[in-house]
Amino acid sequence: MxxxxxxxxxxxxxxxxxxxxxxxxxxxxxxxxxxxxxxxxxxxxxxxxxxxxxxxxxxxxxxxxxxxxxxxxxxxxxxxxxxxxxxxxxxxxxxxxxxxxxxxxxxxxxxxxxxxxxxxxFGWDRAEFQFGWERFKADSRGSDHLNHSVVLSPKKLLGRLETIITVLVEDDVLPVVKAGTKLWRVRPHEQLRPDFVPSGKELGSAPVDYSKDNRFSLDGVSMFYGSEELETALLEIDYSTCPYATGGQFQITKDLVVLDLTDVTWFPSIFDSAEARYYYEADFIRGFGEEIRRPLIDGEDYRPTQRVVSEGIQRFHEPIDGIRFKSAKDPARFNYVLFFGNEKCGDLGTGDGVVLALDLSTIQTVSNTNGRSERPAGGT
Structure with missing residues (x-):
């Protein structure tokens, strides 16, 4: 038994x-x-x-x-x-x-x-969040073809998402990322010697005027995208034709609460009456982690995931500092988006207000060869 x-x-x-x-x-x-x-x-x-x-x-x-x-x-x-x-x-x-x-x-x-x-x-409980998410994506792209009273509205979907994350699966998906955690970030460039002086400001979150449309942020919104390994950070810039990239390792300077969607392990048992009613909510959040990291297909854009962050996660009653997610290039590798702009980036040991501090001793220039970090001859 x-x-x-x-x-x-x-x-x-x-x-x-x-x-x-x-x-x-x-x-x-x-x-x-x-x-x-x-x-x-x-x-x-x-x-x-x-x-x-x-x-x-x-x-x-x-x-x-x-x-x-x-x-x-x-x-x-x-x-x-x-x-x-x-x-x-x-x-x-x-x-x-x-x-x-x-x-x-x-x-x-x-x-x-x-x-x-x-x-x-008829499986509606099973399909409720699936239809709600499809409606959310359609609405985010200007379509209302799923606008129906029985389908979760975008506002209700985000409300349910907050409940699932902050109440039901909180212990499983909201870990505290400790100060001292290290993340890599790279910046591509054309010549062997970078056309910028590597620093926390230069390698950190793109300034607002240079922030481009990205998985979780709109044009003009500055966020920190980092990876757990240098190789992963290089994989993430495989769109760039630049032959070189300079990267460095940033340290988080304070404890952060991060939504971890890389491995949602909590699952309610149908034999526990207190948990069973949340079965499909937990099922949705597991699939949601896969949905937000998948590569775009033709005709898609990042508007739904950007909206989940700007209208949802960043407005939760309990503040969340970022998201840990699987790489779209390799699901065995992990990335972070942290909701801190360029003003919160700096060099390690330079003072107050810096949340993401670059360890200058880790800076290196490598060949941008689709994720294989090869130090060029004569490189830094």
Whole structure:
């Protein structure tokens, strides 16, 4: 039995009485031969009671053909019918580890195969955020073809996004990035010797007058884009035809709260009633991390992700200082956008007000060869 079902099973066990057909008194598990749980209490219950708990959890997301009164046909019913194996894949929290868990999983599968399954509410809960995000993107690009009362409006989507991030998955996606964390930033140039004197101001966030349209910022909005490795920073400027780039390593000078969308691990269990109602919210935020880092395709622009930042994340009630995200060039590499302009960049040890301080000893000029940092002969 999975740990999340122990408390509920204990309730059944406490109600058990001799000769009670609804709550029979049992003293050992048919799968693991244990007579007590880790707390020394009897939690042995009947198979039908156990499946009742499993079905209760599954009902968060699914209904059966019997409940719909509409078993699958050759078409025309409008439902997405699922195999027992697909439904069983959601039962991990109801199954323990080891050989007993394997047998239990098999038996649950047999029970699930007695009916056919589809998503609850025709899958609308599952699709709500998907449609809301598509409407948000369309609205951001001047289209209103998804403007409908049942689809989340852009304002409501951003409100739900704040709730998901700051309430539901806060501990998982809002880490404090400690002072001293180091990030690389590079600037391409035509000649071996750069046409600027490398410094925190010159290599930091582009000044407002030189800030161009980027993944999270509009023209004229200065933000710091940095990478965890020099090679990643070079990959990010592969659009440039300049044969050289000069880069350096910046240190963050104070603790920052950053939205980390690189590996959202929290996922609510459908067998925990307090968490189950947030299942699709968590599912959305996991997919959102992939959505914001993907390369643009023909006809797209950065307007939706820019708007998520300017109208959403930067206006959250609890301040967020930036985003950590997977590189569009390589999902195994990680980038940051920090919401600090050129005025917050400087050289390490130069005084107050600098949030991103360049360590001058790390400056180097390399060949801009699509992410391979090769020091040119005679280079700095």
């Amino acid at each position: 999975g740990p999340l079902l122990h408390d509920r099973a204990r309730e059944f066990a406490e109600w058990a009485e001799p000769d009670n057909e609804d709550y029979p008194e049992l003293f050992s598990c048919s799968f693991c031969d244990s007579d007590v749980d880790s707390n020394g209490e009897n939690v042995a219950i009947s198979w039908s009671q156990y499946m009742e708990l499993v079905m209760e959890g599954l009902s968060t997301l699914f209904v059966t053909g019997y409940e719909q009164g509409n078993p699958p046909s050759d078409g025309g019913d409008g439902l997405d019918w699922l195999s027992p194996e697909e439904v069983l894949s959601y039962c991990g929290d109801a199954i323990g580890d080891g050989p007993a868990g394997y047998v239990l999983e098999r038996e649950i599968g047999y029970e699930l195969a007695k009916d056919v399954w589809t998503y609850r509410d």
